[in-house]
Amino acid sequence: MNEMASSVTDVRLVIDGKRLDGRSPEDLRSVRIEAGILHEADGSAFVEWGGNKILCGVYGPRECIPRFAASPYRALVKCRYMMSPFASLEEHSRSGPSRRSTELSKVIREVFENLVIAEKFPNTQIDIYIDVLQADGGTRTASITAAAVALANAGIPMRDMVSAVAVGKADGQLLVDLGKAEDNFGQSDTPIAFSSRDKDILLLQMDGLLTKEELLRAVDMAEAAAVNIHALQADALRRFYEQPSQKRFEM
């Protein structure tokens, strides 16, 4: 690790157009989505995305707590993104919220505030709980993908669906859906969420260094990948309603 950290630029992440795990630059990792896997939640989803394992439960619309925070015009959308202390291959980390999880909870909530038809449910709240059980890079985009399925599964009316993916730059190349190593040793990471029908950008963050042209190309690559993710989300929901929770859930 010491060796690697001190010579980041020497790490080859793309060799002959193939990435460490054999993917080409536009390829997603394998993504498995299950809808309605929780018994108690109003809606739920489980997403296994590369080495990420993410659980999402949705509750509501239900009474707003505290009551004075309720809006007489619309439901409040709330979101809690949490990284479990056992989520990384490295040491056990501290439980509870971090500055990172506070920021991610905010930006994920802001994605769904655009979609949920909150005016239908005044004085209530809708809770989106996201638990990252295992992390392998790209947890925020996998979380958004999971939460969209869980909200649909809860029957909460939405203007559109949303699918998210990160495009990064590693080894001088733009790569869709960065894995952990690509993210750690890459030069840039740009997580993006697209609404499925309108193609509006609902989440956009970026770090590292990109030119304007690279950034716009990254957005195009994410848009293309989001179409594939949306198909998997729709398929998960279809499977749930065709054969509701007959199967034993395994993660």
Place this chain on the structure above:
Amino acid sequence: MAEELKDIVMSRIRKDVLLTTLAKGTRYDGRPFDGFREISIQKGALKSADGSALVSIGGTKVLASVKFDIATPFADRPKEGVLISNAELLPTASPSFEPGPPDENSVEFARIVDRAVRSAECVDLKSFFIEDGKVMSLFIDLYVMDHAGNFIDAGTLAAAAALADAKMPKLEGAKILRGQYVGPLNPRALPVSVTMIKVGKNWLVDPSRDEELAQDGRLTIATTGEHVCAIQKGRGSITKGELTEALDIAFKKGNEIRAMIER
């Protein structure tokens, strides 16, 4: 946060008035849609810090302090110094800020500025290595003293100006000799952020507080001159076309403002 009827009614009235004004092609204060308010930068505002700056954008005032300390490096970066950014939305600054632990807005603010400074590679963290297990840490503290809108850009600018003002402390072994310096820090790049909000179909650069209260969306883009170094979308949605235009504005305005720091 409680949504009081008064606030809801006021924000709707405000938005109606603002949209009417914008339809005439002008803003409350007569600025063009892509115009900043007056910017002033006072470098070296604090004697107690190793670098500092007070930045005003219109009525908004943000103070940035840069201060060195000694720290243990992170396990995965044993040869690199540590950069830590913190932000306080002082209750002094606005009736909407409350005392207490940092809320999501101040955490987001600190992380945007941190991302811009880190991605721009302003400082060479490897040069902060002292000996095994000991490195220098660099604290960037941002105090929002007066919030008249757009504290994000004022904060990024204050951080960049404070880094431009900062001096490298003199070391004795693994101890900092306070008040003694070996020379300027000389940041390698200066990130400048440009924040725009969407009101109806209009994009407004450097929103005032009144404009922010009517916002349908927000986008912050930080640049270094040739590169984009950080982006954070706030509320709302944007199209690819809007993003392309926003990038052009961010580079143009960013370059104009960067020249003010270097002056």
